[in-house]
Amino acid sequence: xxxxxxxTKLLQFGKDNGIKQVYFCPPDNAHIKYPxxxxxxxxxxxxxxxxxxxxFNFVQYEATIITEDVDSDLHYKLADSFKYGSVRNTFIQxxxxxxxxxxxxxx
Numbered sequence: 442x443x444x445x446x447x448x449t450k451l452l453q454f455g456k457d458n459g460i461k462q463v464y465f466c467p468p469d470n471a472h473i474k475y476p477x478x479x480x481x482x483x484x485x486x487x488x489x490x491x492x493x494x495x496x497f498n499f500v501q502y503e504a505t506i507i508t509e510d511v512d513s514d515l516h517y518k519l520a521d522s523f524k525y526g527s528v529r530n531t532f533i534q535x536x537x538x539x540x541x542x543x544x545x546x547x548x
Contacts, residue, residue, distance in 0.1 A: 444482070447502055447544065451478050454522055458515055460506070475537060476508035478519075483543065502544040503529070507537050516540030 442450075444465070451463045455478055462477035473479070484501040506515050520526035525545035532539050 444502075447480070450522070451480060451504065454478075454519060458518065460508075460515070473507070476506065476510070478504055478506055480504040480544075499545060504542045504544055506540040506542070508540075509537060511538055513538060513540065516542050520544075 448463065448465060455461065455463050460476050460478055462474050464471065464473065464477060464479045466481045467473060467479060480502050482500065483503040484499075504519060506513065506519060508515070516528050516531070519540075519542045520528050523544045527543050528540070529543045530539075530541040532541075
């Protein structure tokens with residue numbers, strides 16, 4: 442799955458769950474509207490096997506749902522909407538809830 446495919450899937454998830462904005466690595470000065478999803482590439486791992494480089498390529502994305510809703514369960518729904526998804530962290534910053542989900546995808 443390419444980053445564009447991930448973006449499309451996040452847009453659809455947002456549309457289905459009342460989140461209108463999805464941002465990929467927004468700049469610090471971006472005017473962000475909440476609730477939203479902010480995501481970026483976290484890690485890229487290349488596994489080798491049978492003396493072949495690039496046997497398995499795993500890309501990890503980190504998606505953060507940012508909302509005012511302290512009782513949101515969207516992070517669980519987001520993790521469940523991907524084959525390899527897991528809830529990583531929850532924190533409060535600037536009076537907003539941040540729900541961090543790791544999304545793993547292989548190429």
